[in-house]
Amino acid sequence: SIAMRQDILDLIERLPKEVQNLLEAVSETAEEEECSVYIVGGFVRDLLLSVPTQDLDFVVEGSGGQFAQALMRRIPDGKLTQHIKFGTAQIIFPDGSHLDIASTRWEHYSFPGALPQVEESCLRDDLFRRDFTINSMAICLNTERFGELVDYYGGKQDLQQRKIRFLHNISFIDDPTRMLRAIRFAERYHFDFAKETLDALHTAIETGVLSKLSVERFTEEVLLIFREVNYLAMGQILVESGLFKAWFGKELAWNFNLDDAENSKDWSINMRWLVSVSQMESAEIGTLLERVILNRSLRDETIAYVQLRESLMERLTISEMDRLLNKAPKEVVIVLARDERFKVRILECLEAGQRINMSLDGKALLQMGLKQGPEIGEILDRVRMAWLEGRISTSEEEQGMARQWVNTQR
Ligand code: CTP
Incomplete structure (x- = not known):
């Protein structure tokens, strides 16, 4: 409607200037290339919720690659990468942020969890293959229609009613990462699941859909959760829903229930991770590490944590302890100092270390x-x-x- 369009124009006007300029550049490029272009997905969702968003995803009715090349003339400091096979292009800015351009397309999943195969198709289909209604809206950027909302699947209503609802009931089979995404969005925005979506999530967990997911993609999704402000609530749902149990093959002693949850807001990802595994036995952490592929620093810290914890269970002299604490990553020491069994000894050792006033060299x-x-x-x-x-x-x-x-x- 016209009123809606005006609302969207107002929301766009409140965005950072760089983002507005970018939308303008895309709009002008669309006129030049004589094709329709839309901004889609998370950007539209976050715009309507008035929360900041990171990534910009565009859909072009036509050739995404050609559009990206034309757009580059207006974004001289961007770096263009094209994925011809998938009909997509990406422009990366010097500050590391990026925008994605896709051609309208229909993705067939040849087997669950596989990479999408691509065929040309129209916007409606492009939006239909997405995960949730709130992520399935588009805004047209062509001059004549600038700010027009395209909402085939009731995304706006679900945003208003605060619902996470999938578009079709094989969504989680198409792409099991959506199970984790559903939990992430629900807790990020404090939304509920629509009933069918919740049922489907449980069915998917029970029927072992997760086994179709690669360890890499699973890990990636889990670590995205650890970046979220509300990661503790998300973690609890991953445990309570049985999703983690299904993936790891047994119940692990995850620690997402903190007394000092407030502090966790300022913690690094590594710190959050270490705290969340800190109630597991060494063997459990071993099981965990077999089912995720962590980056080097996170893996090394997890192993350093287990090793230092085992050493601390032994009787150590203060100088042995001093040596171990000095060698371990700082976050590992902080997490172990939260453990009632070691707290007093670690603090004593650190304090003794601070009293050292060596002038000798x-x-x-x-x-x-x-x-x-x-x-x-x-x-x-x-x-x-x-x-x-x-x-x-x-x-x-x-x-x-x-x-x-x-x-x-x-
Ligand atoms: N998408 C999807 N299924 C997935 C991943 C993504 O349907 N498994 C679609 C959604 O429409 C989503 C868009 O692709 O909005 C972009 O994905 P992504 O950048 O991962 O998510 P955002 O929605 O932008 O979320 P975030 O705010 O976490 O970046």
């Missing part, structure tokens, strides 16, 4: 007459240990101790 030892060699490192280690254990507490005592050891070495 290798050069000082050489001046005392020690020869260059491994003994220098050994003596420095022993002096640090003496500080930690409280056997020395002043520079004079430190000097005296070092001198004594230097003399026995000579």
Whole structure:
């Protein structure tokens, strides 16, 4: 309707200037290329919800590749990548953000979880192959129709009624990542599931649809959840729905129920991850790691966490502990310091570490007459240990101790 169109124009006017300019450039390119162009998916959803959005997805009725090339003339600082096979193109900006251009198309999934095959088709079909009604709207950007909402599947109504509703009931079979996406959107916007969608989600979990999903795509979706402000609520649903159990083959002791959930807002992804696995036994974390493919840093930290936790269960001297804590990634130490079993000992050790006020160094030892060699490192280690254990507490005592050891070495 005309009123709706005006509402959308108003919403667009409130967007950052760069985004408005970009929509303008796309609009002008459409006139030049004489084709219809729409902005679709998450952008439209977030525009209508008045929340900020990241990615821009365009659909061109015609050749996406040719359109992208024409658009590049108006975006000189972009970098164009084309995926001819899928009829899509991507333009990446210097700040890392990007926009995607697709040709209207119909994707046939040759087997569940596979990459889409492409055929030309019209906008209605393009929108129909999407995951949820709230993600299936488009806004036309051609000059004459600029701001016109295209909503074949009731997306606007579901936004208003705060519902996550799939477009057809084999949606989760077509693409099992949508099970995780459904949970992510529901908790991100505090929406409910439409009844059929919730039923289908449960059926999909029970009938083992997840087994069609690759470990890579599953991991990717799970890590997207850890980026969300509300990841704790999402995690709880992944556990309660049985989705995680279905994927990992057994119930793992996930920890998404935090007393200090407020703090988690500022945590890094790695920190959030480590806290969420911190109630699992080592063997459980082993099972977990077999069913996800983490990036290097997350995997290394998870393993470092298990190793340090096992070491801390042993009886350690304060200097052994000091060495281990210094070697471990900072986040691993922070997460272990939240564990009641280790808290006091870790804090004591860190405090002892802070009281160390070493003025001695290798050069000082050489001046005392020690020869260059491994003994220098050994003596420095022993002096640090003496500080930690409280056997020395002043520079004079430190000097005296070092001198004594230097003399026995000579
Ligand atoms: N989409 C889909 N099925 C998927 C992934 C994506 O139908 N498994 C469609 C949806 O229409 C979605 C669009 O592709 O809106 C873009 O996908 P993506 O960028 O992953 O999601 P956004 O909706 O933009 O969500 P986010 O805010 O998390 O980026």
